[in-house]
Amino acid sequence: MVQATLTISSKNYSSWSLRGWLLCRLAGLDFEEKPVSIDDPGTRQELLLLSPTVRVPRLAHDGVEVWDTLAIANYLHDTFPDAGMFPAxxxxxxxxxxxxxxxHSGFFNLRSALPMNIKARHAAFKVFSGARPDIAHVKEIWGDCLRAYGGPFLFGDAPSVADAMFAPxxxxxxxxxxxxxxxxxxxxxxxxxxxxxxDWEAAAMAEPDEMAELEVEF
Known part of the structure; x- marks a missing residue:
């Protein structure tokens, strides 16, 4: 069996790691997690929301190394075409x-104003005005998909790449x-x-709290 390794960062804070991890599970890939320290400069860049294209998550499989969530999605779809990662x-x-x-390429205001923090709950959070159009557009996308394909996932009965991308x-x-x-x-x-x-959320809840600087006010 080919050994696969997925390099990820924080399960509580890293939306890009979550996407890559869900894609691997969606493909049915047997993989080993390789966590990197949040002290790593590249990891901190990703956690501090400056870039969706740093090399975390990074998948190593069968002599191939691929990073960036959409590249991982396409590689897994090519490698496991029967996994149903995209609609037929x-x-x-x-x-x-x-x-x-x-x-993958948009919604920057949403990501920066509402950083992922699985453990946190803010019952009365004032959303930065610049993020409101992004929120409205996400709602529009979800509503269109649920009406067109019947749910419960965005493209019908089974999860797809889109669900992995929007889960965070x-x-x-x-x-x-x-x-x-x-x-x-x-x-x-x-x-x-x-x-x-x-599974991801259970691991996130068990993760130490180490990134107080992500609590940014807008």
């Missing part, structure tokens, strides 16, 4: 790729008490009930 229907698959790419947003909305319409709240519950997500 051509139109739905294109839609899935489009919103996954949008999550569900945690952000919960942390900062972002109000959601019932279908969108139900979608977030689906993500939280997804077995890989439960």
């Amino acid at each position: 229907d051509r139109k739905a698959r294109a839609h899935c790729r489009a919103i996954s790419g949008e999550m 947003v569900c945690t952000r909305f919960r942390t900062y008490a972002v109000e959601l319409e019932p279908p969108l709240a139900a979608y977030c519950r689906t993500i939280f009930d997804w077995e890989p997500m439960r």
Whole structure:
């Protein structure tokens, strides 16, 4: 069996590590986690929200090394085509790729104003005005997908790359008490009930609190 290693950083704070990890679980890949210290400069850059393209998460598999979450998604899809990471229907698959790419390259104001912190709960958080259009657009994307494909995941009965890409947003909305319409709240519950997500969150809750500087006011 080919040994695979996924390099990740904080499970509590690192949205990009979460995405890469969920993608590996979605593909059915048997992999070993390789955590890196938050004192590593590249890791801190990623945790401090300055870049989605640092080399964490990083997957090593069968002589290949690949980083960046969408590159990992495409590599895993190519390697495990029967895993169903993208919808089988051509139109739905294109839609899935489009919103996954949008999550990857956009929504900077949302990410910076609502940093991922799985342990935290802020019942009355004033959302920075610049993040509100991003929040509205996420809601629009989710609503469109749930109506078009019937839920409970964004593209129907099974999770896809898009769900892995948007899962950290569900945690952000919960942390900062972002109000959601019932279908969108139900979608977030689906993500939280997804077995890989439960496993990640349990590990995040057990992680030491080490990044106080991520508590930024906007």
